[in-house]
Amino acid sequence: MHDFDSRLLPTERESHGICIRKYQPSDAAGLVEAAQESIQTVGAWLDWCTPSYGNAQAEAWIAHAVENWDKGDGFAFAVIDATCGDYLGGVGLNQIDHANRSANLGYWIRQSYQARGVGAQAARLAVGYVFEQLGLTRIEIACAAANRPSRRIAEKTGARYEGLVSGRIQLHGRPVDAAIYSITAPSARRSTG
Ligand SMILES: CC(C)(COP(=O)(O)OP(=O)(O)OC[C@H]1O[C@@H](n2cnc3c(N)ncnc32)[C@H](O)[C@@H]1OP(=O)(O)O)[C@@H](O)C(=O)NCCC(=O)NCCS
Numbered sequence: 001m002h003d004f005d006s007r008l009l010p011t012e013r014e015s016h017g018i019c020i021r022k023y024q025p026s027d028a029a030g031l032v033e034a035a036q037e038s039i040q041t042v043g044a045w046l047d048w049c050t051p052s053y054g055n056a057q058a059e060a061w062i063a064h065a066v067e068n069w070d071k072g073d074g075f076a077f078a079v080i081d082a083t084c085g086d087y088l089g090g091v092g093l094n095q096i097d098h099a100n101r102s103a104n105l106g107y108w109i110r111q112s113y114q115a116r117g118v119g120a121q122a123a124r125l126a127v128g129y130v131f132e133q134l135g136l137t138r139i140e141i142a143c144a145a146a147n148r149p150s151r152r153i154a155e156k157t158g159a160r161y162e163g164l165v166s167g168r169i170q171l172h173g174r175p176v177d178a179a180i181y182s183i184t185a186p187s188a189r190r191s192t193g
Pocket of ligand 1: 045110150153
């Protein structure tokens with residue numbers, strides 16, 4: 001059970017030239033183009049990003065993301081350049097635990113737009129959305145321990161480092177250790193009970 005009707009939630013949020021919004025079927029072409037240019041940097045950390053990723057995969061994934069959003073089971077956002085409308089990557093909430101009001105945050109930014117602050121801004125927008133619109137109180141970020149850029153995003157979003165856990169992430173068919181970070185809602189911060 002959850003406290004919101006996900007079909008009535010705002011579908012986008014924008015700040016500092018970056019927009020995050022609910023996926024639309026028309027994002028498929030941008031998603032494929034972004035994935036194809038990012039095999040080296042995104043494919044190193046996310047198994048789905050391979051040279052064979054094409055329209056069929058993108059369309060199926062977007063349909064699944066929209067269905068999950070409408071059911072309140074996950075909130076995947078396209079990251080868009082607010083000025084020109086270009087597709088820049090994705091940020092999203094998954095593994096939502098409604099009973100404990102927590103979720104996992106993930107993100108990726110296409111290679112040609114990396115290291116410009118886009119990932120950190122998209123993550124900040126998603127965190128604001130989670131606390132203000134979904135009423136969750138804890139966001140967890142699990143990065144492969146060796147994934148420095150991803151860990152920097154967690155740090156730049158103000159997340160607290162909670163430690164290393166063994167074999168938490170499957171990467172290219174093998175378990176790898178993860179660095180766990182958390183962000184708690186302002187309303188939950190002083191509660192220890
Ligand atoms: C992680 C990712 C989303 C960051 O996106 P981005 O738009 O480049 O992020 P930002 O520009 O906001 O910040 C990136 C930070 O990582 C740092 N960084 C980038 N490449 C790095 C590298 N090879 N080694 C160390 N730090 C690096 C940047 O210097 C920056 O930190 P700074 O602001 O202190 O200088 C992007 O690198 C990516 O898509 N990676 C592949 C997918 C992925 O790993 N997703 C996370 C899975 S948990």
